[in-house]
Amino acid sequence: MVPEASRAPSRLHRLAERSPEITGAEIVAELVPPPQFEHASFESYRPDVNFPSQLEAVGRLTAFAEAWRPQRPGGFFSRTRKAPAQLPGIYLDGGFGVGKTHLLAALWHSAPGPKYFGTFIEYTALVGALGYAAAVRQLSGAKLICIDEFELDDPGDTMLMTRLLGELVASGTRVAATSNTPPNSLGEGRFAAIDFLREIRAMSANFEILRIDGLDYRRRDIEGHSVAVEGPELDRLVAALVARGANVTEDDFGSLIRHLSTVHPSKYIKLIAGVEVIALTDSYLLTDQTDALRLVAFIDRVYDAEIPIIATGVPLAEVFDEEMLAGGYRKKYQRSQSRMVALTTGELPPHD
Missing domain, CATH: 3.40.50.300 (P-loop containing nucleotide triphosphate hydrolases)
Structure with missing residues (x-):
């Protein structure tokens, strides 16, 4: 974390406004x-x-x-x-x-x-x-x-x-x-x-x-429950973080999903570069598998970067519909659900 005194004044950013470029050398460096x-x-x-x-x-x-x-x-x-x-x-x-x-x-x-x-x-x-x-x-x-x-x-x-x-x-x-x-x-x-x-x-x-062989040393339910907040609470938390100089992004969930379709997954790491907290509003149930798989790839990068998420609407771990969770990509969605729980509860566990 950058010391408070050395931080430049920040403003609220939107991930959907970012269109990062990345070279092969930069991808490999990551x-x-x-x-x-x-x-x-x-x-x-x-x-x-x-x-x-x-x-x-x-x-x-x-x-x-x-x-x-x-x-x-x-x-x-x-x-x-x-x-x-x-x-x-x-x-x-x-x-x-x-x-x-x-x-x-x-x-x-x-x-x-x-x-x-x-x-x-x-x-x-x-x-x-x-x-x-x-x-x-x-x-x-x-x-x-x-x-x-x-x-x-x-x-x-x-x-x-x-x-x-x-x-x-x-x-x-x-x-x-x-x-x-x-x-x-x-x-x-x-x-x-x-x-x-x-x-x-x-x-x-x-x-x-x-x-x-072995047991999960975290001894926690893989499914868990992600936390969603009400709109006024999200506004209060975001305002307080921005006032402290934190690098916060706030996006409408649907806008972010649409924007992810315009950014190659190899660039997701640069999409979140420098971000300390991600705020999402009005999360909803996804019914398009392509959108869902893009979200999985995005959450993987957010999880590796240890960036917490504050969200309103449907709890993030519940945005995949039943057909997806019963289909061929079930394990991907389960892993992503587990990571969304960690990201929204502020309890980032070690990787397995």
Whole structure:
């Protein structure tokens, strides 16, 4: 946070007035772990002693990282000893809240550069913004590509990422990934390794699977309840924040949804640059899936940036209609609902 005394006077901004531009280099520069994982390490991971697979995962990832460490010179016999063969890819398969993202970020921090860390959506947005060939050129030469929340519900995007990873792995890049499989309830939908291997069948032989058992350490309901305020309360809160010099945006929910359709998802990170609080008025139930998926991508960027939201109308976690929540993108919507709860209650949890 910028100290109060050093802040320039602010005015109320609208996200719908912003039309950011972003270059390929800028997109790639954003492919780093979220701020909450800036210092993630294997040592700072706290495995649950009731689930040995968590400690085992730390050991396997540490071994995976050994490939980047220079080998110490040894004696005569050491010159003939080969390092253990390793697959170029590793996949962390586990439920919601077992620390997969922490471990992925710890692996990223242990690797030399160039290296990249992003969600599946960020990588597909990069390809969408630059084109396939240019995206390959941007990522070529990377020592490590980390993909958090690998999406398995869009065949086209999955094939695109499989092709991209295949080219990068062939050139010497190593890959680490997690999946986005939050359970409906404890014990349901917890593991996705079979789905992952099936969907990336052209690349499956390159991946070692690490299954991480455990309970959600947040011990909270994934669905939860997001908080909506009344119009006068939103006005009061926004006025107080602006008076303090906070960088606040206020938009009509419908206007923001329409504006998101004019901004490529790769630019959402710049759309919210410098924003400290987002205010939305008159949120309503979405019935168009394209609008809903744009909102999911936007909320992902807001969540990573840890920007709280104040909203009126329908509580944000309830803006997806029943047909969407029962459809093929159900897991995306569930994840977004969980994040909307955190953003509107002011209780931003660590990533899983």
